[in-house]
Amino acid sequence: MTQTDAGPLLRIRGLRKSFGSHAVLHGIDLDVQRGSVTVLLGPSGSGKSTLLRCINHLEKPDGGFVELDGDLIGYRPVATSQGKVKRLQELPSRELTRQRARIGMVFQQFNLFPHLTVLENLVEAPVALRRASRREAAATARELLERVGLAGREGAYPKQLSGGQQQRVAIARALALKPDLLLFDEPTSALDPELVGEVLRVVKDLALSGMSMIVVTHEIGFAREVADNVVFIDGGRVLETGRPEDVLNSATHERTRAFLEAVL
Amino acid sequence: MSYSDADLLDARLAAPPRPGRWISAAITLLLAAMLVHSLLTNARFQWNVVGQYFTSSSVIGGLELTLWLTAATMSAGFVLGVGVAYVRLWGSSLPRSFAFGFVWLLRSVPVLVQLLFWYELASLYPRLSFGIPFGPSFGTTDTAHLFSGELAAFVTLTLDVAAFSSEIVRGGILSVDRGQSEAAKSLGLGRLRTFRRIVLPQAMPAIVPATGNLLIGTLKSTSLVSVIAVVDLLYSVQLIYNADFQIVPLLLVATLWYVILTTLLSIGQYYVERYYSRGTRGTATVKGVDLT
Numbered sequence: 001m002t003q004t005d006a007g008p009l010l011r012i013r014g015l016r017k018s019f020g021s022h023a024v025l026h027g028i029d030l031d032v033q034r035g036s037v038t039v040l041l042g043p044s045g046s047g048k049s050t051l052l053r054c055i056n057h058l059e060k061p062d063g064g065f066v067e068l069d070g071d072l073i074g075y076r077p078v079a080t081s082q083g084k085v086k087r088l089q090e091l092p093s094r095e096l097t098r099q100r101a102r103i104g105m106v107f108q109q110f111n112l113f114p115h116l117t118v119l120e121n122l123v124e125a126p127v128a129l130r131r132a133s134r135r136e137a138a139a140t141a142r143e144l145l146e147r148v149g150l151a152g153r154e155g156a157y158p159k160q161l162s163g164g165q166q167q168r169v170a171i172a173r174a175l176a177l178k179p180d181l182l183l184f185d186e187p188t189s190a191l192d193p194e195l196v197g198e199v200l201r202v203v204k205d206l207a208l209s210g211m212s213m214i215v216v217t218h219e220i221g222f223a224r225e226v227a228d229n230v231v232f233i234d235g236g237r238v239l240e241t242g243r244p245e246d247v248l249n250s251a252t253h254e255r256t257r258a259f260l261e262a263v264l
Numbered sequence: 265m266s267y268s269d270a271d272l273l274d275a276r277l278a279a280p281p282r283p284g285r286w287i288s289a290a291i292t293l294l295l296a297a298m299l300v301h302s303l304l305t306n307a308r309f310q311w312n313v314v315g316q317y318f319t320s321s322s323v324i325g326g327l328e329l330t331l332w333l334t335a336a337t338m339s340a341g342f343v344l345g346v347g348v349a350y351v352r353l354w355g356s357s358l359p360r361s362f363a364f365g366f367v368w369l370l371r372s373v374p375v376l377v378q379l380l381f382w383y384e385l386a387s388l389y390p391r392l393s394f395g396i397p398f399g400p401s402f403g404t405t406d407t408a409h410l411f412s413g414e415l416a417a418f419v420t421l422t423l424d425v426a427a428f429s430s431e432i433v434r435g436g437i438l439s440v441d442r443g444q445s446e447a448a449k450s451l452g453l454g455r456l457r458t459f460r461r462i463v464l465p466q467a468m469p470a471i472v473p474a475t476g477n478l479l480i481g482t483l484k485s486t487s488l489v490s491v492i493a494v495v496d497l498l499y500s501v502q503l504i505y506n507a508d509f510q511i512v513p514l515l516l517v518a519t520l521w522y523v524i525l526t527t528l529l530s531i532g533q534y535y536v537e538r539y540y541s542r543g544t545r546g547t548a549t550v551k552g553v554d555l556t
Contacts, residue, residue: 093455
């Protein structure tokens with residue numbers, strides 16, 4: 001991994017994506033600074049989740065690129081003899097796998113592995129990627145569980161936990177690979193209202209510890225409190241971007257104001 | 265009419281009367297009694313002959329062949345079937361069409377017909393050469409010596425199991441939530457590891473009951489090999505009754521063995537299902553298993 005301290009951690013330029021004839025992303029440009037929290041806001045169907053899924057190449061973009069720490073995600077540039085980029089060649093699945101391990105993801109539906117215990121959920125990836133022995137991975141997993149407030153639940157199966165606990169396990173699982181960037185796809189939308197707080201607290205703690213992350217959420221209060229940067233997306237375009245107090249209090253676009261009024 | 269709250273609170277809760285249940289139970293019991301009575305009193309079942317042959321060495325020999333043929337075809341076929349399912353779901357287009365064609369063909373032709381084809385392979389391709397396709401050959405052998413009845417039986421049943429189990433496995437995999445493989449991907453797990461560690465184990469609860477069915481079906485299908493003179497359980501009793509004409513008692517010998525084996529397999533299935541239902545709170549599917 002090359003650590004280039006200058007420039008943003010993540011650079012997205014001109015990202016386009018369509019599903020069939022339906023264009024979801026119309027050229028997205030976005031920078032995420034090291035150690036910062038970016039909150040993506042926008043109505044459902046605006047392309048927030050698709051954008052997030054393009055960042056770790058769960059969706060293949062139709063155009064544009066995503067660069068993490070100077071490395072193109074999902075592609076390798078093939079140059080012509082004149083030194084111009086002739087095409088972007090998709091990486092073989094082995095290398096995609098390696099890149100994805102640098103970007104953690106937390107899903108709306110948690111997506112814990114129900115047939116594995118909490119500990120096994122956390123140990124699976126570090127062992128599979130040969131980052132650690134089973135014993136070391138288990139020790140790290142216990143530390144992470146303590147950090148998300150779930151020490152002592154190692155042996156439980158996901159279905160035996162509440163939604164909030166499951167989501168905290170999912171966060172610990174994403175952290176087990178020590179990712180450079182964490183993506184949250186509406187992490188509290190599937191939770192009962194009284195469980196939202198415990199998950200947001202964990203996300204906030206992570207933010208304070210200097211984790212770089214992108215959070216798709218409808219929790220405006222969270223955005224106001226934790227975000228360094230708020231991005232408002234509508235119709236597959238970035239309409240507004242800036243510090244939370246600017247975007248949330250004095251949005252320039254009518255569309256943004258209408259959305260904020262509806263969710264607040 | 266009014267009752268006090270105390271009366272209502274003290275009252276016993278009872279199910280509504282179901283007279284139909286009592287009638288159907290009585291009829292069922294009556295029929296069962298008639299069946300048992302007939303089995304015991306009709307001398308033509310010749311239970312003494314059944315007892316005499318039940319553990320005779322030739323029947324046990326046939327039983328052994330039935331068992332290994334079932335075990336071998338089921339394991340080889342299932343592994344092949346998982347591969348076919350994998351190709352159908354994630355292969356590139358050409359292998360995928362081949363996998364589709366394989367399943368289509370194998371499911372279209374009755375097993376008995378396939379069995380006879382493999383057995384008669386020698387008349388279709390009398391000689392088999394090894395070498396470069398359309399090029400020089402290094403060696404040649406007669407297929408007549410290659411394809412014994414037992415090999416034909418093995419190949420036929422294995423391919424049959426592969427075709428059906430691939431569909432079972434494919435269905436099971438499709439029943440697993442897509443989010444599971446996405447989560448595995450986002451954790452940097454490779455395609456094969458995701459399949460083996462994450463998707464397949466979760467598909468198992470859907471796969472096991474249908475596979476139990478297939479296994480029992482395969483056990484019984486092995487009796488088809490009697491037509492190509494492979495001495496399985498059925499053919500071993502046929503050999504005996506062809507000599508002494510005690511057809512019914514010897515068919516009963518085979519029947520009893522098939523019932524015993526099927527019962528044992530069903531019990532095994534119960535435990536396998538219980539194993540794969542780890543992590544699911546409800547055990548309704550396990551309780552619902554019919555042990556027959």
